[in-house]
Amino acid sequence: MKKSILQLFGIFALSASLITSCSSDSGNDTPSSTFVVDANNFTGIIKDGEVILSAGTTYKLTGKLQINDGATLTIPAGTKIEGTGGTASYIAVAQGAKLNxxxxxxxxxxxTSGLPTKKAGDWGGLVICGKAPINRVTGGASTAQSEVADLTYGGTIANDNSGSIRYLRIEYAGAAYNSEKEFNGVSLFAVGSGTTFEYVEAYQGADDGFEFFGGTVNTSNLISYGNEDDQFDWTEGWAGTNTNWYGKLAFGKGNRGIEADNFEFGFANTPISNPSITNITLVGPGSAADALIYTENQGLKMRRGTKAIFSNVVLSDWKTGIDIEHDETIAGVGTALKVTNVNYIAVATKTKGKTTLAASADVSAVATELVSATGAGNGVGAPAWSTGWSVGF
Incomplete structure (x- = not known):
C-alpha cells in the first residue's frame, strides 16, 4: 500500500512537472496579436500583442506598416523586408510600441527595395517615435508630430524603450519632400536611452542616412554609406553616447558628413543637443570636388547652438573639415564643443567659423590633431566590426 501511494504521488508529480513545462514553453506570457501577417502584402497596423516574423522569409512591404502603443514587432535574423510601394511603404514605430x-x-x-532596378527613394524607410525629451519648447516637456507618419513624439521619459535593434541594413530608402518634410534611412524621433540601437547601416538613401530628433538614445557601430544628403544629422536636443560611426559619400551624391543643430527656431532651447561620439570616420568627395555637385562639402557642420564632444576622429577628402556657425555654437568651442585627436587626410581647410552676423571667426581651438587617430577603427578603410553584415566597402 505504501509503495502504491508513493508510485501514485510520483505520477502526480510528473504530471504537474509536464503541465508546468508545457505552460512555460507555450509562450502564453506574451499574448498573441490580432494582426494577420501576409508576406506578399505586408502592411497595416499592429495594434496589440507581439508579431514574430519567420526567419529567412521575404516580406513585401506594400504600404505603411505601423506598430502601435503596447504592440511589438520582432524580426529574426535572416529576414528580408522589401518595399514595393514607393514612399507610401515604410515602417513606423509609435510611442509605447517596440521593434525588435x-x-x-x-x-x-x-x-530594401523590392523593385527590379534598385535606387535611392524606392521606399520610405524606418521611423521610430519615443517619449524622451525634445526642445521644441525650451525645458524639454514638449511633444510634436513626426515629419512623416504623423505620429506623436517627445515627452519626459529619458530612458524610454522602443525595442532592441541589432544588425540591420536599410537600403535605397528615403525622400525629401521639402525642407521640413523628409524620409531618412532611419528617423529617430525622441527615442530614449532604454532602446538598443547598434550595428545598423543606412545605404544609398535619398536623404540623410540617420537623423536624430531630440531624445537620449545611445548608439554604436553605425554605417551611413552613399546617402544623398547628410550621412548623420541631429536636432531638437539629442544627447546620446555613441561609439564607432562610419560615414562615406557616394560619387556625385551627398553633402555633409554630419549636420548638427540644437534647434532651428531656438538656438538656446533646452535641453541642448549634446552628444558624445568616440571613434568616427567621415569620408567626403574630395576637397576639390565639383562645387556645383557638392555645395556643402564639410565633414562636420556644427550650428544653431549645438554642443558635442568628439574623440578619435578621421576626416578625409573634405573641402572643410570642421565648419562652425552662429554665436551660440561658437561660444562652446574648446569646452562644450570640441574634437579631440583628429586625423585630417586631404582636407583643404581644417576649421572654419562664422558668427550669426556672417563675420569670420577663429574656431581653431575646437580641435586637437593626432595623425595616428584611427577613427571608426581602420582609418578610411572598412572597420573590422563591419565585416559580414554591411555593404559598400
Whole structure:
C-alpha cells in the first residue's frame, strides 16, 4: 500500500512537472496579436500583442506598416523586408510600441527595395517615435508630430524603450519632400536611452542616412554609406553616447558628413543637443570636388547652438573639415564643443567659423590633431566590426 501511494504521488508529480513545462514553453506570457501577417502584402497596423516574423522569409512591404502603443514587432535574423510601394511603404514605430530586430553579423535583417532596378527613394524607410525629451519648447516637456507618419513624439521619459535593434541594413530608402518634410534611412524621433540601437547601416538613401530628433538614445557601430544628403544629422536636443560611426559619400551624391543643430527656431532651447561620439570616420568627395555637385562639402557642420564632444576622429577628402556657425555654437568651442585627436587626410581647410552676423571667426581651438587617430577603427578603410553584415566597402 505504501509503495502504491508513493508510485501514485510520483505520477502526480510528473504530471504537474509536464503541465508546468508545457505552460512555460507555450509562450502564453506574451499574448498573441490580432494582426494577420501576409508576406506578399505586408502592411497595416499592429495594434496589440507581439508579431514574430519567420526567419529567412521575404516580406513585401506594400504600404505603411505601423506598430502601435503596447504592440511589438520582432524580426529574426535572416529576414528580408522589401518595399514595393514607393514612399507610401515604410515602417513606423509609435510611442509605447517596440521593434525588435534580432540580426547577427553573419545573418543580418535587411530592409530594401523590392523593385527590379534598385535606387535611392524606392521606399520610405524606418521611423521610430519615443517619449524622451525634445526642445521644441525650451525645458524639454514638449511633444510634436513626426515629419512623416504623423505620429506623436517627445515627452519626459529619458530612458524610454522602443525595442532592441541589432544588425540591420536599410537600403535605397528615403525622400525629401521639402525642407521640413523628409524620409531618412532611419528617423529617430525622441527615442530614449532604454532602446538598443547598434550595428545598423543606412545605404544609398535619398536623404540623410540617420537623423536624430531630440531624445537620449545611445548608439554604436553605425554605417551611413552613399546617402544623398547628410550621412548623420541631429536636432531638437539629442544627447546620446555613441561609439564607432562610419560615414562615406557616394560619387556625385551627398553633402555633409554630419549636420548638427540644437534647434532651428531656438538656438538656446533646452535641453541642448549634446552628444558624445568616440571613434568616427567621415569620408567626403574630395576637397576639390565639383562645387556645383557638392555645395556643402564639410565633414562636420556644427550650428544653431549645438554642443558635442568628439574623440578619435578621421576626416578625409573634405573641402572643410570642421565648419562652425552662429554665436551660440561658437561660444562652446574648446569646452562644450570640441574634437579631440583628429586625423585630417586631404582636407583643404581644417576649421572654419562664422558668427550669426556672417563675420569670420577663429574656431581653431575646437580641435586637437593626432595623425595616428584611427577613427571608426581602420582609418578610411572598412572597420573590422563591419565585416559580414554591411555593404559598400
Amino acid at each position: 530586430v534580432n540580426g547577427t553579423a553573419s545573418n543580418p535583417v535587411i530592409m
